Amino acid sequence: MDFTVLTDHASEIGSGFLVTLWTWGGGVLAGVIAGLVIAVIQLSAGPWVRGVLRCYIEVIRATPFLVQLFLLYYGGPSLGLSLSPMTAGLVGLGIYGSVYFAEIFRTGFTSIPRGQQEAAAMLGMTAWQIIWRVQIPQMLVLILPALVNFTTILGKETPVLSIITVPELTFVLTGVGAETFAYVETLLALCVGYFLLAELCSRLGQWLERRASRYLTQGVQQRRALKPRESAA
Amino acid sequence: MLEARGMSKRFGEHTVLQDINLSIQRSEVVCLIGPSGSGKSTLLRSLAFLENYDDGEVFVEGELLGYDRASDGRRVRSRPSRLSDVRRNMGMVFQQFNLWPHLSVLENVMEALLRVRGMKKDAARRLALATLEKVGLAEKADAWPNRLSGGQQQRVAIARSLAMSPAIMLFDEPTSALDPELVGEVLQVMRQLAEEGMTMVVVTHEMGFAARVADRVLFLDQGHIVEQGPPMTLFKNPQSPRLAQFLGNYLERNSLFEAAPALNRVDD
Numbered sequence: 001m002d003f004t005v006l007t008d009h010a011s012e013i014g015s016g017f018l019v020t021l022w023t024w025g026g027g028v029l030a031g032v033i034a035g036l037v038i039a040v041i042q043l044s045a046g047p048w049v050r051g052v053l054r055c056y057i058e059v060i061r062a063t064p065f066l067v068q069l070f071l072l073y074y075g076g077p078s079l080g081l082s083l084s085p086m087t088a089g090l091v092g093l094g095i096y097g098s099v100y101f102a103e104i105f106r107t108g109f110t111s112i113p114r115g116q117q118e119a120a121a122m123l124g125m126t127a128w129q130i131i132w133r134v135q136i137p138q139m140l141v142l143i144l145p146a147l148v149n150f151t152t153i154l155g156k157e158t159p160v161l162s163i164i165t166v167p168e169l170t171f172v173l174t175g176v177g178a179e180t181f182a183y184v185e186t187l188l189a190l191c192v193g194y195f196l197l198a199e200l201c202s203r204l205g206q207w208l209e210r211r212a213s214r215y216l217t218q219g220v221q222q223r224r225a226l227k228p229r230e231s232a233a
Numbered sequence: 234m235l236e237a238r239g240m241s242k243r244f245g246e247h248t249v250l251q252d253i254n255l256s257i258q259r260s261e262v263v264c265l266i267g268p269s270g271s272g273k274s275t276l277l278r279s280l281a282f283l284e285n286y287d288d289g290e291v292f293v294e295g296e297l298l299g300y301d302r303a304s305d306g307r308r309v310r311s312r313p314s315r316l317s318d319v320r321r322n323m324g325m326v327f328q329q330f331n332l333w334p335h336l337s338v339l340e341n342v343m344e345a346l347l348r349v350r351g352m353k354k355d356a357a358r359r360l361a362l363a364t365l366e367k368v369g370l371a372e373k374a375d376a377w378p379n380r381l382s383g384g385q386q387q388r389v390a391i392a393r394s395l396a397m398s399p400a401i402m403l404f405d406e407p408t409s410a411l412d413p414e415l416v417g418e419v420l421q422v423m424r425q426l427a428e429e430g431m432t433m434v435v436v437t438h439e440m441g442f443a444a445r446v447a448d449r450v451l452f453l454d455q456g457h458i459v460e461q462g463p464p465m466t467l468f469k470n471p472q473s474p475r476l477a478q479f480l481g482n483y484l485e486r487n488s489l490f491e492a493a494p495a496l497n498r499v500d501d
Contacts, residue, residue, distance in 0.1 A: 115329050116333055119327060122323070122394075123344075123345035123393070124320065124397070125344075126313065129348055133344065138334065138335045215334055215335045215337075215379065216377075216379070
């Protein structure tokens, strides 16, 4: 084993790591936003729109990410859609992620008792305020494990982007391996790289979970102690 | 200030409310009583347009609730902003409290003041604390709702609604989800509101409360208002056999306790 190949190519590997982080983060962000939009529309739309969204979800879920990516990158130009590898990768991850995130959010929305929305509506809150202030903060506690889980899975789909030449970690390290014949060292380094990313994600998830579930674990709100009587009468 | 004219409501084939005519005056306290499934909760929810009634009309201070007249004379569902606007002077208290568990007691009361009324944080906080004081829970301001008893939660729910200074408050079985010993504190707050002149419509099984606080009691059965009038007239001298039977069931149950007066719940 000769791990000096890694130090020799440190700057390439570093930039590959950053590209992975970027495509992952971007893909998750796009997926979460699109998923949330889909879930919210599903809540309120008529049967026609719901049917279309249902089809979209079923089709994306039933086809492999690699095939979707090829279709987008190689098939796109014949539909007048020419994307750079990076953009195609981000869009692809976003589309692929959106359907899973949408399903997670949909479960979350249905888990909040309807009466809470009615109470908010009777106080004059708008549909958007109800979603943002009443439903999402609560369902976050319930769906965070599922969100973190799928975010990790999506991170492990990013190596697929190497096939359309996005210079991310797998692309760089397999390249270095092929060049220097240090296959084992580079593959081990890959494992460590993805492990670090997944670990980061799970730590972030734990922190969010603690924060979001304060109302279940604490007796009183501890964000700020009640100031000594600002006159309550 | 709240009026229903010929209102009907169907769930599929089943008619739950039939030709309801009802007019509630300022400062009037009206209790809706009746057996389970008689439509009393549906009636109350229709008055708030939480259920969309099918025929007839509901007016809140002269404004049609839930529908607008289209140019061709047909009526169409109001846009959400219009609905909120007509409901602006209406508060509602639910059987299940429906507090938001992720917000502290104080934040529950402040939320609509901040986001609907657009109040500044300090002002909202002062008003929320003052309203909590009124229901006797200012010292619980920083607690999470889940840590309170049912009776306390319902009082917070009343404060949340009250802080928006509604002109009329609707109560949907506000004590039905409570342990018997917690019922009194909620009824006490409601009685206080009634004495201060709040217009109230209350769906309840608490006959004692209806007898002492209501100006008028409505007895519903199978989607009809069978009988209405001042509580004492209605309770002492029911005209319809259905109401007599309904009251009979209550009296029979309560007579079990007559031998032991300490067991008899005091509503005030």
